[in-house]
Amino acid sequence: MLTEEIIEKKIEPDCDCSITGSINIISGKWKPFIIWTLLSGSRRFGELHKVIHGIALKVLSRHLKELEADGIINRKVYAEVPPKVEYTLTEKGMSLNDVLQLLAEWDKKHKVTK
């Protein structure tokens, strides 16, 4: 029955397993690193590009946009020449700290990371 409803609404049930939102936010090859990096303070685009080595410009750019759209980070543009843009975590973004922390602990505990 409940199953039927789900079929009708064709949805991920609204039981406590609604995790999709949070997972979507942090999954993306580099997103956790971006967030983690910003936890220690705001950074400029170029800084992120250097710190998170290996990430393609385009990908960094898109990830930042998505994180901004998700309300995780703020983007401040300084009207200067040359241009300067700073990315900062929002409150919501900061709150991801616990989540990332737990994931990291679980990782370490189970030696998942190679």
Next chain:
Amino acid sequence: MLTEEIIEKKIEPDCDCSITGSINIISGKWKPFIIWTLLSGSRRFGELHKVIHGIALKVLSRHLKELEADGIINRKVYAEVPPKVEYTLTEKGMSLNDVLQLLAEWDKKHKVTK
């Protein structure tokens, strides 16, 4: 300073941000649901297919294989006709409960899930 070092090592720092392992395990469009479902007891392939409505056979099959490879679930085959296969969470799999729980809480708190 810390930043400089990270730049030098140009790595996903081996700091506590090593989250990739745990994220890889639970990310996959339906994996959280599979795990969540199995938290209430073992299920057969067909049962999972019905409960987790909308998932393609192929995808369910692959997800199960991956979860098994990751040591999250066990696959028991009963030598019967017709065939019967049961999937059960391992200890490691059970331990993901806390993680999923936190993700769900964060989700709810920030009304991320639409």
Next chain:
DNA sequence: CAGGATCCAAGACGATACTG
């Protein structure tokens, strides 16, 4: 400097048909 535009490759997801 901060990105947008393009083009590509790989993989993830999906639907249907078929088999031991």
Next chain:
DNA sequence: CAGTATCGTCTTGGATCCTG
């Protein structure tokens, strides 16, 4: 029943060149 095989589509990540 429990999948595999096949084929197609969409999304992600990546490399390079270009611009306000």
